Amino acid sequence: MTNCCLIDFKEMLTNGFKIGNAEVESPHSIQTATAQMAQIIANVASSQYGGCSADRVDEVLEPFAYKNYQKHLVEAKEYIEDSDKQIEFAQKRTKKDIYDAMQALEYEINTLFSSQGQTPFTTLGFGLGTSWIAREIQKAILQIRIEGLGKEKRTAIFPKLTFAIKKGVNYSPADPNYDIKELAVECATKRMYPDVLMYDKIVELTGSFKAPMGCRSFLQGWHDEQGQEVNSGRMNLGVVTLNLPRIALESQGDMNLFWEIFHEKVAIAHEALEFKVERCKQALPENAPILYQYGAFGKRLKPQDSVDELFKGERATVSLGYIGLYEVGTVFFGPNWEGNQAAHDFTLEIVKQLHDYCQDWEKESGYHYSVYSTPSESLTDRFCQLDLKRFGKVKDITDKEYYTNSFHYDVRKHPTPFEKLSFEMDYPKYAAGGFIHYCEYPNLRQNPKALEAVWDWAYDKVGYLGTNTPIDHCFKCGFEGEFKATARGFECPDCGNHDPKLCDCVKRTCGYLGNPLQRPMVHGRHVEISSRAKNIGEGM
Numbered sequence: 001m002t003n004c005c006l007i008d009f010k011e012m013l014t015n016g017f018k019i020g021n022a023e024v025e026s027p028h029s030i031q032t033a034t035a036q037m038a039q040i041i042a043n044v045a046s047s048q049y050g051g052c053s054a055d056r057v058d059e060v061l062e063p064f065a066y067k068n069y070q071k072h073l074v075e076a077k078e079y080i081e082d083s084d085k086q087i088e089f090a091q092k093r094t095k096k097d098i099y100d101a102m103q104a105l106e107y108e109i110n111t112l113f114s115s116q117g118q119t120p121f122t123t124l125g126f127g128l129g130t131s132w133i134a135r136e137i138q139k140a141i142l143q144i145r146i147e148g149l150g151k152e153k154r155t156a157i158f159p160k161l162t163f164a165i166k167k168g169v170n171y172s173p174a175d176p177n178y179d180i181k182e183l184a185v186e187c188a189t190k191r192m193y194p195d196v197l198m199y200d201k202i203v204e205l206t207g208s209f210k211a212p213m214g215c216r217s218f219l220q221g222w223h224d225e226q227g228q229e230v231n232s233g234r235m236n237l238g239v240v241t242l243n244l245p246r247i248a249l250e251s252q253g254d255m256n257l258f259w260e261i262f263h264e265k266v267a268i269a270h271e272a273l274e275f276k277v278e279r280c281k282q283a284l285p286e287n288a289p290i291l292y293q294y295g296a297f298g299k300r301l302k303p304q305d306s307v308d309e310l311f312k313g314e315r316a317t318v319s320l321g322y323i324g325l326y327e328v329g330t331v332f333f334g335p336n337w338e339g340n341q342a343a344h345d346f347t348l349e350i351v352k353q354l355h356d357y358c359q360d361w362e363k364e365s366g367y368h369y370s371v372y373s374t375p376s377e378s379l380t381d382r383f384c385q386l387d388l389k390r391f392g393k394v395k396d397i398t399d400k401e402y403y404t405n406s407f408h409y410d411v412r413k414h415p416t417p418f419e420k421l422s423f424e425m426d427y428p429k430y431a432a433g434g435f436i437h438y439c440e441y442p443n444l445r446q447n448p449k450a451l452e453a454v455w456d457w458a459y460d461k462v463g464y465l466g467t468n469t470p471i472d473h474c475f476k477c478g479f480e481g482e483f484k485a486t487a488r489g490f491e492c493p494d495c496g497n498h499d500p501k502l503c504d505c506v507k508r509t510c511g512y513l514g515n516p517l518q519r520p521m522v523h524g525r526h527v528e529i530s531s532r533a534k535n536i537g538e539g540m
Contacts, residue, residue: 004050008233045120051214125211127164233298241321321374370433373406
């Protein structure tokens with residue numbers, strides 16, 4: 001199986017596809033288009049592991065919403081003589097169609113189950129379309145998320161939303177879509193999503209602009225034989241993650257020994273990644289028709305074709321992950337090394353060496369290797385628990401009972417957003433295959449401009465930024481804010497309620513949101529949520 005991907009919805013919705021015994025033609029309305037998207041997502045998620053994303057969904061769905069508009073315009077001309085009122089009528093009806101279609105998509109994604117028995121890990125990227133239809137799609141996505149799911153207006157867990165910010169489009173008040181950015185800020189203060197993608201920085205780091213595959217995996221810029229930039233329809237072939245804290249602990253503070261073990265473990269990781277690639281190449285197009293024969297991966301293969309046609313030539317990515325730079329720095333420089341330039345340079349050199357290895361492997365193999373700042377899912381816990389048994393309690397490393405994800409700042413120190421981002425901003429240059437930055441905030445509902453100020457400050461500094469802010473809600477007493485972490489889980493600080501039926505408790509635990517009171521499934525595994533989940537979630 002392949003890992004995460006950007007589904008080529010434009011190709012599939014334009015040219016039709018097949019699921020099971022049904023030949024599906026190109027939709028004639030946005031309602032049908034979003035219904036087809038939900039079916040595609042369910043089938044793709046059942047044919048791979050990891051996340052699946054829809055890139056530029058506002059622009060992809062625009063032509064189908066325009067068909068709605070044309071139908072309503074024809075209808076208006078039958079009953080209305082004034083041409084301006086005809087257009088007004090058609091636009092009003094189309095806006096309603098758009099809202100209904102996007103609301104249906106949100107509900108369908110949250111009620112879908114893949115063959116693995118879990119909700120597909122889905123991401124919608126949007127924000128760059130400037131036509132009135134694209135703007136309406138963007139606004140509908142955000143308004144529906146703000147509204148919430150069901151009678152109780154719960155926070156939707158899926159799809160993850162990533163909103164693109166671009167100067168000249170929506171960055172400043174003079175830009176045509178600035179009002180939608182303001183809506184995105186409001187949405188983030190109330191529902192944590194959307195995360196934001198800084199257009200220029202993403203292009204600088206990855207070579208082209210696109211949404212992540214799943215929560216944070218990024219394709220690199222790539223052009224086909226005709227010189228056309230291609231993002232959608234590409235995928236990842238797998239990830240192997242290095243346990244950097246273990247290497248540091250094994251070295252016992254000897255820098256030379258650290259590098260010796262490091263190079264040895266990287267070689268083992270390379271072998272594992274090569275094995276993953278070879279296994280993916282053994283698939284036949286008929287093993288996953290939705291991916292290989294009906295357009296999800298872009299180019300449509302024939303039954304006798306090799307799936308490697310979609311992988312080789314650097315079209316797919318292969319990811320070398322890592323965890324625990326903070327703990328590595330602590331072994332060599334102590335627990336307060338964030339302001340130590342030598343420590344910063346050392347940890348940055350680790351990521352650079354991983355990057356250099358990937359470039360060498362790419363030249364040797366023809367497959368694109370990249371460094372992935374792993375979401376780690378359960379690895380923040382699992383790796384640490386294994387090392388706790390092996391090395392015992394080591395202060396500020398294993399005694400925390402979790403490892404800090406990738407390049408992130410030690411969350412126990414509660415840095416300001418500006419301190420945190422300034423510390424982390426250098427690492428994605430060498431880890432362009434996957435990265436995200438998070439900042440912790442108090443309740444921002446009454447002060448959305450504070451969040452916008454961070455987004456604006458970060459625009460030229462980081463590519464991908466998430467918001468962690470308390471959005472828990474108790475239906476028993478009406479409390480809104482942050483639930484209290486206790487030994488038995490999260491509970492309302494006012495009335496002690498921890499019944500999942502009587503509250504909406506949402507935390508970020510692996511790049512996506514999750515309800516810890518309902519023990520979310522993450523890529524086939526239950527995430528164990530404990531009193532340290534706030535730290536783990538932010539670090540991830």
